[in-house]
Amino acid sequence: MIVITGATGNVGRPLVQSLIAVGEDVVPVSRRGEGHQVDLTKPETLKPVLDGAKAVFLLTSADFMAGGNLQDVIDVVRSAGVPRVVLLSSQGVGSKRHPSLHEDAVTGSGLDWTILRPGNFASNAFQWADSVRTQRAMAAPFADVALPTVDPADIAEVAASALRGSDKAGVSHTGAIHTLTGPVAISPREQARVIETAVGQPVQFTELSREEARAGMIRFMPEPVVEATLDVLGAPTAAEQAVSPDVEKVLGRQPRTFADWVTRNAAAFR
Numbered sequence: 001m002i003v004i005t006g007a008t009g010n011v012g013r014p015l016v017q018s019l020i021a022v023g024e025d026v027v028p029v030s031r032r033g034e035g036h037q038v039d040l041t042k043p044e045t046l047k048p049v050l051d052g053a054k055a056v057f058l059l060t061s062a063d064f065m066a067g068g069n070l071q072d073v074i075d076v077v078r079s080a081g082v083p084r085v086v087l088l089s090s091q092g093v094g095s096k097r098h099p100s101l102h103e104d105a106v107t108g109s110g111l112d113w114t115i116l117r118p119g120n121f122a123s124n125a126f127q128w129a130d131s132v133r134t135q136r137a138m139a140a141p142f143a144d145v146a147l148p149t150v151d152p153a154d155i156a157e158v159a160a161s162a163l164r165g166s167d168k169a170g171v172s173h174t175g176a177i178h179t180l181t182g183p184v185a186i187s188p189r190e191q192a193r194v195i196e197t198a199v200g201q202p203v204q205f206t207e208l209s210r211e212e213a214r215a216g217m218i219r220f221m222p223e224p225v226v227e228a229t230l231d232v233l234g235a236p237t238a239a240e241q242a243v244s245p246d247v248e249k250v251l252g253r254q255p256r257t258f259a260d261w262v263t264r265n266a267a268a269f270r
Contacts, residue, residue: 001025001052002163003082006059007035010123011088015057015156024164027053031061041068043076050080055163059088060102065222071105084112086162088155091119091179095237097228114162114173118155118180119240120147120232122261125191129268132203138192139206141213142234146185148243151256153264155180158250171249179244183255194259198266210234 002019006012007028019026027049028035038045040060050056056077060068077085087106092098094117106113128138158180160166162173186194189205196203208216210230217226232240247255262269 001027001054003027003029003046003049003053003056004059005029005038005040005046005057006061006088008032009059010121010152011155011159012057012059013156014153015159018156018160019163022160022164040064040070040073043069043072046073046076047080050077050082053080053082055084055086055165056082057086057088057159057163058106065225070102074105074109074111078109078111082111084114084163084165085109086114086116086159086173088159089115089117091117091181091240092228092232093117094177094179095232095240097231098225112165112174114175115177116155116159116162116180117177118150119182119244120149121155122149122151122182122256122258123265124149125195125258125262126265126268128195132195132199132269135204136199136201137204137206138195139208139212140188140192141208141210141230142187143189143205143207144187145234145236146187146190147233147236147241148181148183148185149191149258149261150180150182150247151258151261153261154182154247154251154255158247161250168250168252178246178250180247181242181244181255183243183257185241185243186258191258194262195269197259198262199269 007016008030016026016028029038031039036049093100131137192205
């Protein structure tokens with residue numbers, strides 16, 4: 001049995017589907033919605049679903065940083081006898097833009113662990129869905145700064161492999177940190193053109209200033225996360241702009257493109 005936290009999100013949902021498709025017994029949990037309701041800021045709520053679990057996927061929300069302690073969650077997982085944990089972290093930890101507290105709790109747990117460090121999610125484009133659908137317009141900062149946007153479905157497939165302990169020749173998940181990106185860097189302006197093609201109508205693109213973007217993000221993200229995210233989007237390091245080979249190493253195929261993601265989700269923009 002495999003326990004999936006954040007099971008209703010952009011990664012959690014396809015992860016649950018991927019595991020079920022290969023015959024795994026899956027227990028999906030989330031703070032709200034379908035499945036078992038678990039609040040990781042209250043780690044004791046996780047205890048009832050861990051009995052007999054062979055692995056746990058840990059996905060924390062942005063607001064967990066303000067009220068949660070992953071060490072407490074790890075303690076609950078370990079005390080339940082679960083041997084393996086896979087943490088969805090971020091590429092920003094590797095570049096020192098985000099704190100490493102969550103990763104430290106996992107790597108010091110004594111469990112078999114795998115850490116996933118995805119870059120910019122393709123699904124972040126959902127932020128433009130309403131304006132594209134209603135106004136055929138979208139706005140973003142740093143219009144021509146390109147990052148190798150990663151498809152959440154690829155993250156989910158890598159996570160599924162790690163949770164099952166499915167090591168391929170030359171690729172081990174135990175004690176591994178996988179950096180996950182798409183196959184090519186793409187800028188917000190280029191993303192707008194991809195969405196424009198998908199909807200079959202012109203989409204007006206407007207470049208936001210950093211302060212304009214910050215004002216929109218601060219409404220649903222902690223300030224340190226907002227500032228670190230804007231730093232990545234506006235002034236990425238060479239490593240943050242580089243395409244990682246890890247998706248292909250684990251899955252044996254090229255990562256999906258941003259256009260692939262848009263094609264699957266085109267209805268949201270029409």
